[in-house]
Amino acid sequence: MKRQKVSCKSILIMGAVISLSLFGCGNGKKSDDSSAVQAETTAASTIEVETASLETGSSQMDLEALRKDLKEKYDIGEPGSIAKNEKTGKWKMVRVSNGTPASNYAVDYAKAYITDDSDIHFIVNFGLKTTTKIKTMFGKVEAKTTEWTKGEENDANLIGTGLELADQFFDLETGEEIKAEADPNAGTVQPDELINAVKEALRGEMMEGQTITDVSFDGSNLKIVSDISKINEGAKIQVPLDAAAETSVGTITDAILALDDQYYNTWEKITVDFGNFGHVTFDKSSVMDEGLGKFFKITGNVLKK
CATH class of the missing domain: 3.30.300 (GMP Synthetase; Chain A, domain 3)
Incomplete structure (x- = not known):
């Protein structure tokens, strides 16, 4: 059988084709890997966002439920500003008229409306003729109750300055009152x-x-x-x-x-x-x-x- 002669030119062309084929296969694998990593990253990010959204949504629902409960039980509404001499924007006040001491729901109120330790809120109870200051500090809630004096709820310089009746502290997490105790x-x-x-x-x-x-x-x-x-x-x-x-x-x-x-x-x-x-x-x-x-x-x- 007569052997067919192959030229150097043909060999070079075939080598180039093979090289291109191999190079193309390599790029295809790399591209597939990148796509897979990107897909996994996107999926993980989506899960994190969805989880955060669920937590935020759940937290918001808890907050709304707590505020609704305070409104139904004690007629606690959205805290308002104090008309005179309040320059910080952190002092707020709520007016109520019921027979329940504010210390009974101070922790729930703090969870519902206090945003940080610089907030100071007052619950003026015209039924009991008391004013209770609600403040948080280092994971504790202070409920300081004083005698209400006429008009104090309109002036930051006067509110909470009546005769002190009680000053109680509660654990913000457990709600338990902190008392001086000994074994x-x-x-x-x-x-x-x-x-x-x-x-x-x-x-x-x-x-x-x-x-x-x-x-x-x-x-x-x-x-x-x-x-x-x-x-x-x-x-x-x-x-x-x-x-x-x-x-x-x-x-x-x-x-x-x-x-x-x-x-x-x-x-x-x-x-x-x-x-x-x-x-x-x-x-x-x-x-x-x-x-x-x-x-x-x-x-x-x-x-x-």
Whole structure:
């Protein structure tokens, strides 16, 4: 059989065709992979968007349901602005007239209408003649209730300034009230143990020149006597002694309230006495706790002469 002769030109053409074919196949595979990745990415993005939309929708539905519940039960509507002297845009007010203290639904209200810790809302209840300030802070809700005074709801400088009736704190997540509590199983201590513990707790807490002259306990009332008459001796800046005594009240009581539960369980009242500069007695029932430790709420001048 006669062998057919193939030219170099033919070989070159065939090689080019094969190369083009191979190159085309390679590009086709790469294109398919890219399309698959893009499709997967698009699908994942779509799922994320749909999930976020569902969560937002669900959250919005919960919010609307909560607001509807507040409206039906307590006639709580959309908070409005305060007419006079409100410059922050963060103070809001609601008017109601029912027999339910705002503290009963303070947590639900906060979840429904408070957007951040800088918001301050007031619920003015004409039925109870009270004004309750609702504010959140670090996962807690404060419900401070004061006596309502005529016209205060129209002026930011006046609202919530009546006589304080109650100041309560609640856990925003659980709704439980935060109270000053001690472990009853911790027991109590002997009077001498309490007195020595208090003296030790106050050591180093006093101002320069201030001394604790006596600590006594009568079985109920824990009394601390302090002398501040020498705090200005040798000082370049003279401090008004009345003001120094007022400031020292919180320092002394905070140190005592920081003691362990067995000491807390032992006393019922604390008296802080500064002689001529006044004295004050706190009952255990007025101890507060915002979740950061026990304290007595001290506003303004509390010492009596």
